[in-house]
Every structure is written in structure tokens, then in C-alpha cells.
Amino acid sequence: MRKRSFFGQYNFSDSLLCKLDPRVKIVLVFSIVVFLFFVKTISGYMLLLLFSIFLILLAKSKISDVFRSLAPILFLLLFTVLFQLFFTPGKVVYSFFFLNVTSEGIYLATYIAMRLMLLSFFTFVLTATTSNIELTDGFESVISPLKIVRFPTEDVALMISIAMRFVPVLFEEATRIMKAQTSRGVLFNKGSLMQRARSFLPLLLPLLLNAFNRADQLAIAMEARGFVVGKARTKYREMRIKKIDLFFIFLFILIMAASIMVKRI
Amino acid sequence: MIHFKDVSFAYKEGKWAVRHINFTVNKGEFVSIIGGNGSGKSTIARLSDGLLLPQEGSVFVDEMNSHAKKDEFLIKEKVGVVFQNPDNQFVGTTVEEDIAFGLENIGIERVEAKARIKQISSLLGIDKYLHGSPSYLSGGEKQKVAIASVLVMQPDYLVMDEITALLDPVSRKEVLNLVHSIVENKNIGVLYITHITEEVIKSDKVLVLHKGEKIKEGAPAVILQDMKLLNSAGVASLPSVIISEELRKHGIIDNSFVDEEDLVDLLCSN
Numbered sequence: 346m347r348k349r350s351f352f353g354q355y356n357f358s359d360s361l362l363c364k365l366d367p368r369v370k371i372v373l374v375f376s377i378v379v380f381l382f383f384v385k386t387i388s389g390y391m392l393l394l395l396f397s398i399f400l401i402l403l404a405k406s407k408i409s410d411v412f413r414s415l416a417p418i419l420f421l422l423l424f425t426v427l428f429q430l431f432f433t434p435g436k437v438v439y440s441f442f443f444l445n446v447t448s449e450g451i452y453l454a455t456y457i458a459m460r461l462m463l464l465s466f467f468t469f470v471l472t473a474t475t476s477n478i479e480l481t482d483g484f485e486s487v488i489s490p491l492k493i494v495r496f497p498t499e500d501v502a503l504m505i506s507i508a509m510r511f512v513p514v515l516f517e518e519a520t521r522i523m524k525a526q527t528s529r530g531v532l533f534n535k536g537s538l539m540q541r542a543r544s545f546l547p548l549l550l551p552l553l554l555n556a557f558n559r560a561d562q563l564a565i566a567m568e569a570r571g572f573v574v575g576k577a578r579t580k581y582r583e584m585r586i587k588k589i590d591l592f593f594i595f596l597f598i599l600i601m602a603a604s605i606m607v608k609r610i
Numbered sequence: 611m612i613h614f615k616d617v618s619f620a621y622k623e624g625k626w627a628v629r630h631i632n633f634t635v636n637k638g639e640f641v642s643i644i645g646g647n648g649s650g651k652s653t654i655a656r657l658s659d660g661l662l663l664p665q666e667g668s669v670f671v672d673e674m675n676s677h678a679k680k681d682e683f684l685i686k687e688k689v690g691v692v693f694q695n696p697d698n699q700f701v702g703t704t705v706e707e708d709i710a711f712g713l714e715n716i717g718i719e720r721v722e723a724k725a726r727i728k729q730i731s732s733l734l735g736i737d738k739y740l741h742g743s744p745s746y747l748s749g750g751e752k753q754k755v756a757i758a759s760v761l762v763m764q765p766d767y768l769v770m771d772e773i774t775a776l777l778d779p780v781s782r783k784e785v786l787n788l789v790h791s792i793v794e795n796k797n798i799g800v801l802y803i804t805h806i807t808e809e810v811i812k813s814d815k816v817l818v819l820h821k822g823e824k825i826k827e828g829a830p831a832v833i834l835q836d837m838k839l840l841n842s843a844g845v846a847s848l849p850s851v852i853i854s855e856e857l858r859k860h861g862i863i864d865n866s867f868v869d870e871e872d873l874v875d876l877l878c879s880n
Binding site: 559580 | 656659661683686687690691693695697698699700701702703704707710711712713714715716717718719720723724743745759760763
């Protein structure tokens with residue numbers, strides 16, 4: 346019954362990380378991602394890399410899935426690394442035509458590659474162990490202090506949840522429209538760049554129209570089920586911080602402190 | 611009681627989608643509306659729980675006028691609506707979350723919500739799907755989830771707008787039988803909207819709509835035998851009525867039959 350998710354790779358399992366409070370996971374992953382920019386040593390990054398691998402294994406995820414998660418940022422990763430490698434001024438260690446590889450470039454490229462990889466690994470752990478609805482609830486709770494300034498946190502969270510639910514539906518619809526248009530002679534992957542761009546119009550127009558139609562029908566169905574914007578609602582899902590959450594908070598702080606203090610190499 | 615009192619509604623000025631509609635649905639009563647495309651069926655569904663407000667006339671739900679702002683929410687609690695395409699009704703990422711959505715809106719606390727979801731999902735046979743995504747269920751199962759999402763709110767009236775239109779014949783029959791068995795035990799008033807003639811046989815009352823106007827109201831046995839009426843409303847007559855009518859013309863039998871089993875029994879006994 347269950348198909349692979351298009352958004353994130355939530356893997357329903359009995360892993361320890363799946364049982365953590367989503368708020369704790371969101372705050373910890375966000376903190377460690379920000380923290381990545383303050384680590385200044387390769388050994389610090391290596392420690393964080395080992396920690397991320399430990400979390401991936403704890404999440405009972407496949408390593409192949411982790412590397413697949415890198416695919417969307419692969420171009421960005423390669424471009425940034427090569428740019429830093431060849432265009433950072435400093436002490437030249439290797440020359441290739443007009444391109445100079447400097448020792449500073451090697452350091453910077455390594456740092457940036459590590460940062461992007463670790464960013465991807467930690468967010469992978471979050472999405473692999475937290476369902477969309479848990480993410481939404483956690484996010485809503487994390488931003489709840491904004492209610493003081495009358496920010497509609499519940500509505501924003503619901504909006505994100507619905508958007509996430511419609512991602513696979515829209516993907517399926519896009520595939521269906523593409524097949525229908527292909528059977529009517531539209532060539533999506535032939536011709537010049539301009540021609541290819543133009544050939545996507547017969548896909549985008551019906552997709553957008555259908556999306557608006559769906560949104561309209563969903564709004565009616567939600568209203569019919571008693572949803573009123575801004576009205577207080579009860580919460581079906583329970584979020585409670587347990588001992589295991591506190592243990593992971595402590596572990597993350599410990600690892601972050603260690604990666605800062607570890608000897609520079 | 612849902613009471614449509616001389617109701618007219620237009621999406622665009624001067625173009626009436628429904629005109630001078632009068633009917634009632636009592637608790638425990640199964641009322642069907644049948645009509646072709648553009649007859650105003652879905653407009654009636656939306657008018658019945660205040661999603662649309664009539665420009666002329668009034669819709670009352672247990673004496674509450676849908677025009678009254680103060681009763682707006684209460685009417686939506688009393689009248690549950692299930693629409694044609696379940697995919698466009700799902701809010702939750704899992705079946706359980708989706709069923710819980712309406713309960714959260716009407717302020718039901720977690721413990722009671724859990725009990726209600728457990729009960730309704732086992733009643734509809736969807737308890738094994740509770741933790742899965744509704745997107746990946748079959749058409750019939752999706753529609754059962756949509757029905758459960760509304761029934762769990764324990765409405766007094768249930769409006770079903772062409773809920774079987776996207777289903778195959780087997781799933782259609784299954785969903786319809788399920789609806790009948792559930793509402794019989796719960797004393798819920800049902801407004802069942804369809805263009806499929808077979809589906810109205812078990813109703814207490816049938817309304818025939820054509821171009822936004824009610825052209826006939828009566829018992830299914832009377833309405834379904836009137837082939838001319840159904841044809842003018844743009845819906846197909848029952849095969850049993852068509853065959854028995856031909857047989858009657860040829861003097862083989864004396865009456866028209868709505869129930870095909872009765873016709874078969876008569877022909878076999880002869």
C-alpha cells in the first residue's frame with residue numbers, strides 16, 4: 346500500500362529517533378546546522394560526520410538513501426567546491442593551464458563540502474525519522490511564541506501540512522498530464538532550450554488550473570468539516586518531552602562542544 | 611429536519627442554478643436527488659449546510675436558518691457533507707489524522723477523539739489503514755475514509771454528493787450498501803445526490819431535478835417507472851423497467867418492475 350514518498354524520506358520504523366519529540370528534533374537539527382558554520386577544524390567536522398553516521402544508523406536508514414538525498418544539491422556542491430578550489434588566492438600547490446590550486450583553496454573547498462554534506466545528512470535524519478504531520482506539529486509548537494505578535498502559527502502549520510500532502514498528488518498529476526500531452530505529440534525533451542521550455546507550457550497550464558480547482562474543492566471540504574480560520578482547535582496528536590529527549594539534547598550539546606574544542610589539524 | 615423553503619440560488623446574476631426548490635429531510639429519512647449534469651444537484655448539497663446561502667428563500671436545519679451568522683458553525687456540525695472526489699477532501703497525511711481533522715475543529719478532546727476514530731474506522735472496515743497515507747488507497751477505500759471523516763463528527767444529517775461517481779460498479783455497490791447499513795442504525799437523515807438511477811431504489815423519497823428545478827417528488831417505485839420523466843431529466847431508466855415495459859407492450863406481463871429480481875421471478879414462474 347505504501348509508496349515511496351516524494352517529499353523527504355520518512356521511514357516509519359521502531360527506531361529510537363522516530364520516538365523522539367519532533368520539537369526536540371527540529372530544534373537540535375536546526376541548532377547543529379547553524380553550528381556547522383562555527384566549526385573551524387577538519388577534525389571537528391570529522392567528529393560531526395561520525396556523529397551524523399551514528400544517527401543515520403540509529404535511524405535504521407540505508408546509506409544508499411543518504412547519498413541519494415545528496416542528489417538535489419550535487420550540482421551546488423560540485424560548483425562551490427570547484428570554485429573555491431581553483432579561484433581562492435594563496436600559496437599555489439598545483440597548476441593546470443590558467444587554473445591554480447592553492448592550499449587555502451583546498452581548505453575552503455573541504456570546509457564547504459563538509460558543511461553542505463553534513464547539512465544534508467542531519468536534515469536527512471530529521472526527515473527520515475519524522476512524519477510530515479509530526480514535522481508540522483513540531484514546527485507549529487516551535488514558532489508558537491510568535492502568537493504574542495498575533496502571527497497565525499496554527500494556520501501556517503496547517504498550510505504547510507496540506508502543501509506537503511499535495512506534493513505527491515501534484516507529482517502524479519504532472520506525470521499523467523505529461524503522458525497525455527506526449528500522446529498528443531508534445532515533445533518534452535527534444536529541440537533547443539527555448540523549444541523545450543515552450544513545450545512545458547501544455548504541462549504547466551493544466552497543472553496550475555487543476556491545482557487551483559483542487560484548492561477550491563479542498564477549501565469547501567474543510568469548511569464543511571467545521572474549519573474556520575483563526576478559530577481555536579483541539580489537538581489530536583500528543584507531544585511530550587521524555588527522558589530520551591533530554592538524553593539526546595545532552596548528547597548534541599556534548600558533540601557540539603567537543604567539535605569546537607577538538608585540536609586543530 | 612433540513613427544510614428547503616422556496617430556495618433559489620444563482621452563481622451569476624440572472625442565471626439560476628436552482629430555482630424555487632422545496633423539500634424536507636427528516637431524521638432517519640433517506641431522501642435522494644436525481645438529475646443530469648447541470649441540474650443543480652451539487653448546488654443543493656452546498657446549500658444544505660450553509661456552504662452557499664440562497665439568494666431567495668431559506669434553508670433551515672432544525673429550525674436554524676442558514677442565513678443566521680450565529681448558527682453558521684452549529685449547522686455545519688449538524689450537517690456533514692461528503693463530496694464526489696475524496697482526493698480533494700483529504701487534509702491529513704495519514705488516514706487517522708484526516709479523520710481527526712473534523713474532531714479538532716469542533717473541539718473534541720484527544721481521548722474521546724481516539725475512541726470515536728477507533729469505532730468509526732472499524733465500522734467502515736478501514737482500521738488497518740489508519741497509519742497509512744489516504745493518497746495510496748483504492749477509490750472505494752478513499753471514499754470510505756471520506757465518509758468516516760464526516761460520520762466521526764456524529765452529524766444529525768448526512769449529505770452525499772455523487773460519492774460513487776468515480777467508483778467502479780463493485781466498489782459503488784459496496785459503498786452504497788455500507789451507507790445504508792450505517793444510517794439505518796444511527797437515525798441520521800440522508801440527502802443522497804446521484805445521477806445513477808439504481809442507487810435511489812432503497813430511498814424513502816426521490817426528487818427529480820432538471821435545469822435547477824424540481825420536476826417531480828415521490829416514492830422511488832413511482833418515480834423510477836416513469837421513463838419519460840427520467841429521460842427528460844437526463845438520467846437513464848432502470849434496465850428492469852425498460853425490459854418490463856417492452857414486455858408489457860407486447861402483452862407478456864401486466865406491470866412494470868423496478869426490482870429486477872421481481873421481474874426475473876415473474877418470468878421464471880410463467
